[in-house]
Amino acid sequence: MVTWIDIESTPADARRERHEISRFLNGLIQPEDGVMWSARNDFECQPGLTLKEVSYLHRCVPKRRNEFLAGRDCALHALHVLGKEKRALGRMDDRRPTWPPGFIGSISHCEGLCLAIVAQTNRWRFIACDVEPNLPLPEDLQSFVLLPTERHAHSCSDLPDRLWYGVKESVFKALHGRVGSYFGFEAAEIRFDIKKGQFSSTLSPWLKTAARIGKLEGHFLVTPRFLVTVILAPPS
Ligand SMILES: CC(C)(COP(=O)(O)OP(=O)(O)OC[C@H]1O[C@@H](n2cnc3c(N)ncnc32)[C@H](O)[C@@H]1OP(=O)(O)O)[C@@H](O)C(=O)NCCC(=O)NCCS
Numbered sequence: 042m043v044t045w046i047d048i049e050s051t052p053a054d055a056r057r058e059r060h061e062i063s064r065f066l067n068g069l070i071q072p073e074d075g076v077m078w079s080a081r082n083d084f085e086c087q088p089g090l091t092l093k094e095v096s097y098l099h100r101c102v103p104k105r106r107n108e109f110l111a112g113r114d115c116a117l118h119a120l121h122v123l124g125k126e127k128r129a130l131g132r133m134d135d136r137r138p139t140w141p142p143g144f145i146g147s148i149s150h151c152e153g154l155c156l157a158i159v160a161q162t163n164r165w166r167f168i169a170c171d172v173e174p175n176l177p178l179p180e181d182l183q184s185f186v187l188l189p190t191e192r193h194a195h196s197c198s199d200l201p202d203r204l205w206y207g208v209k210e211s212v213f214k215a216l217h218g219r220v221g222s223y224f225g226f227e228a229a230e231i232r233f234d235i236k237k238g239q240f241s242s243t244l245s246p247w248l249k250t251a252a253r254i255g256k257l258e259g260h261f262l263v264t265p266r267f268l269v270t271v272i273l274a275p276p277s
Contacts, residue, residue: 070271145167
C-alpha cells in the first residue's frame with residue numbers, strides 16, 4: 042500500500058514526514074472501501090498517456106511536464122490497486138482528468154509531493170485532494186482567498202493561512218465537475234476543528250443548489266513542509 046518512491050538518500054526528516062502523510066492517508070483511505078491513494082516524492086516517471094495528453098505535454102515546460110506525468114502515474118497506480126488496468130486517463134478542456142467509467146478521482150502536486158486519490162462512484166459521491174507547500178500565502182492573496190470571518194479565525198489560531206487556500210482548492214476540485222461552472226473563493230466558508238484535524242465548508246446558496254449538497258467535510262494534515270487536505274463524501 043505504501044507507494045512512495047524510495048530514494049536511499051532521502052533525509053531522515055523527509056522520511057519521517059512521509060510516514061506521517063502515509064499514516065494520515067491510510068487512516069482515511071482503504072481499498073476495501075473502494076478508495077485508494079498514491080503519492081510520489083520524485084517526479085521522474087513515464088505513465089501511459091492518451092494522444093490528447095501527449096499533444097498537451099508538447100506545449101509544457103519540463104517542470105509542468107514532470108508534475109503532470111507524476112499525477113497521472115499516481116492516479117493509474119491507485120486505480121490499479123482498485124482493480125483497474127493501467128490505461129491512460131485523458132484530459133478535459135477545463136483541465137479535469139477523465140476518469141474511467143465507475144471511478145472518480147483527484148490529483149494534486151506541489152514542489153516535492155504529488156498525490157492522487159481515486160474512488161468507486163458506487164461508494165463515493167465527491168472526492169478531492171490538495172497538497173500545498175507549508176509557506177504563507179502572499180499577502181495580496183490572503184484577502185482574496187479568506188473571507189473576513191476566516192481572516193478572524195486565522196488570527197486566533199496557529200493554522201497557516203495557506204490551509205484555507207488548500208481546502209478551497211479541494212472544494213473546487215470536488216464540485217467543479219458537478220456544477221459545470223467556475224466559482225471563486227467566496228463560495229465556501231471554511232471552519233476547522235483543529236483537535237480532530239477536520240474541516241467543514243459551508244457553501245454559498247448558489248453553490249449548494251448547483252452541487253446539490255449543503256456542506257462538504259474533510260480532513261487536513263499540517264507537516265513541516267506540506268499541507269494536505271482530503272475530501273471524501275459518500276452518497277447522501
Ligand atoms: C483547478 C485548480 C483548483 C487546480 O489547482 P492547482 O493549484 O493548479 O494545482 P493542484 O496541483 O492542486 O491541482 C492540479 C490538478 O487538479 C486537477 N484539476 C484541474 N482542473 C480541475 C477541475 N476543474 N476540477 C477538478 N480537478 C481539476 C488536474 O488533475 C490538475 O493536475 P494536472 O493538470 O497535472 O492533471 C485551480 O487551478 C483553480 O482554478 N482554482 C481556482 C478556483 C477555486 O479554487 N475556487 C475556490 C472555490 S471555494
